[in-house]
Amino acid sequence: MMTMTMTPEIIIESAQTQPMASASATFLLVTMDTSAKYRRGEEELIIATSETKGIPAVAKGSRRSIEFKPLSSRYDSDRDDSNVGGQEYKYYIMAVFADDNQFLHFETNCPELSRFLQTHPDLRVKFLGMKPGEKFRTNLK
Helix, strand or coil, rough: EEEEEECEEEEEECCCCEECCCCCEEEEEEEEEEEHHHHHCCEEEEEEEEEEEECCCCCCEEEEEEEEEEEEEEEEECCCCCCCEEEEEEEEEEEEECCCEEEEEECCCCCCCHHHHHHHHHHHHHHHCCCCCCCCCCCCC
């Protein structure tokens, strides 16, 4: 069994000529059930963590580091039908919002979600609102 601990972090940096107003950030981590993937050939993804934090204003030319709750998971790394399971990190979804809830930045390392949201940007809020334990799908249409 493998153990993985991830501590998501966002670094906010203001321009040299202008401070950045206070904001908020949301960070989600998605994990994959290794037994489903390697024993049954099915990708079962769930939202493992979802957290929103306030970001205090940043002075001109300054930077601020925002850490989110760590995720520790155990999983079987065997990629065959002997896999006994566990949750392995797969994707992240992250956004920074202004005080008026306008998006300042949105990012994910899930290629399917990224492509889908390019044509459906209004659905970013739906994905950011997912709760831990919810199923996450990559076959988006």
